[in-house]
Amino acid sequence: MKVIKKIAKLLLLLFIAIQFFRPEKNIDQGSHLAEFLNETNPPENVETILTNSCYDCHSSNTAYPWYNNIAPVSWWISGHIKEAKGNLNLSDWDSYSKRQKVHKLEEVIEVIDEGKMPLKQYAWIHKNAGISKEQGKAVIEWARLTKALYELGPQPR
Ligand code: HEC
Numbered sequence: 308m309k310v311i312k313k314i315a316k317l318l319l320l321l322f323i324a325i326q327f328f329r330p331e332k333n334i335d336q337g338s339h340l341a342e343f344l345n346e347t348n349p350p351e352n353v354e355t356i357l358t359n360s361c362y363d364c365h366s367s368n369t370a371y372p373w374y375n376n377i378a379p380v381s382w383w384i385s386g387h388i389k390e391a392k393g394n395l396n397l398s399d400w401d402s403y404s405k406r407q408k409v410h411k412l413e414e415v416i417e418v419i420d421e422g423k424m425p426l427k428q429y430a431w432i433h434k435n436a437g438i439s440k441e442q443g444k445a446v447i448e449w450a451r452l453t454k455a456l457y458e459l460g461p462q463p464r
Pocket of ligand 1: 356357360361362363364365387388390391394395411414415418424425426429438
């Protein structure tokens with residue numbers, strides 16, 4: 308019993324200690340969604356879906372849940388956001404070339420079509436983040452049209 312008590316104490320201390328290591332928050336990281344919204348012009352229903360289901364991980368502004376203040380959950384969330392932004396940061400849309408934009412839109416179509424995004428764990432917790440068939444269709448339609456416009460359009464890169 309003594310040993311178990313000791314271990315429990317140690318774990319508690321460890322838990323307290325890790326609370327001092329806070330990952331930097333993904334809030335106002337200097338880039339904005341304006342360029343993305345201007346160029347790709349999502350209709351209102353699609354914009355709502357992107358807001359509820361994608362921006363938390365794929366933009367420079369996350370609306371954090373309260374439990375983000377608790378390590379190691381905060382590390383896990385921060386890791387997801389970093390990885391997600393590395394793949395696609397909608398707030399950095401203007402940093403992508405035309406070819407990259409077309410490719411990113413192709414990927415968006417793919418992940419929606421395959422039901423890969425938003426991440427399952429995220430959709431479990433954020434009840435309005437799950438994407439219905441109808442919503443998926445709307446996103447894919449918008450992404451296809453936007454992709455075609457880029458391919459036809461005057462933007463040189
Ligand atoms: C909880 C965080 C989270 C949310 C919310 C989220 N994503 Fe992701 N996304 C990731 C992570 C992490 C990756 C990279 C690893 C992977 O592909 O699973 C990623 C990768 C991607 C990629 C790159 C392609 C690929 O196959 O890896 C695309 C495109 C994408 N997400 C689109 C979306 C869209 C569109 C939404 C909203 C419908 C969304 N994501 C919501 C975390 C998220």
